[in-house]
Amino acid sequence: EADIYQTPRYLVIGTGKKITLECSQTMGHDKMYWYQQDPGMELHLIHYSYGVNSTEKGDLSSESTVSRIRTEHFPLTLESARPSHTSQYLCASSANRVHYGYTFGSGTRLTVV
C-alpha cells in the first residue's frame, strides 16, 4: 500500500496549458522532492522542500514551480506546458535524516503535444 500518492498517473495535454501534478504523503515526512526523468534514465532533482513554506530549486533548472503549504502536500505546477516538458515526474519523501532513504510515488508520465 503506497504511502505517497501522485496524480494523475498519465497526462496528455496541449501546448500552452497550465497543469498541476499532485503529490501527497501520509508518513508525516518533512522532506519532499520532485525528480524529472527522461527516457535516458537519469534522475534529475528539480525541486525539494524541507518543510512547510520551504522550497528550493534542485540541481536541474526547471520552468516548473512548487509550493508547500501543508506537510503532506507538495504540488508541482507548469504555467504553460511545452513539448520539452514531456517527461516522467517522480515525487519522493523522506524523514529528516535519510537513514531510511526515500519513498517514491508511482510517478506521472506527462506528454505535451
Added chain:
Amino acid sequence: AQKVTQAQTEISVVEKEDVTLDCVYETRDTTYYLFWYKQPPSGELVFLIRRNSFDEQNEISGRYSWNFQKSTSSFNFTITASQVVDSAVYFCALGEGFQKLVFGTGTRLLVSP
C-alpha cells in the same frame, strides 16, 4: 563531495544467467547509508536494500545478494539465476545524515527468455 558511479549503462543477459551490477561511491563521512532501488517498466522506484557504513556484512535475499566493501568503496548487487521479471533500471544511492540522497545514473538490465 558525495558521488555515486554506476559505470554499466546497460546489461543484457539470458534468463538463468547470474549478473552483477556495480556501484562505486565517494564520501568523506564515516557514517553513511547505501541503497539500491529497482525501477520496473511501470515507472515507480522500489526500495530493495539499505546498508549502513558500519555493517559490511554481505546480505542475501532470495536470488538477490549485495556485496559491500569499504576498502574499494563499492556496493555491488548480484542477481542469481536472472528472470525476465528482473528486467528494470537499477539505481544505487548514497545518503549522509541530513543531506539529500545522491543517486547513480542507473543501470538498465535486460533479461531475455
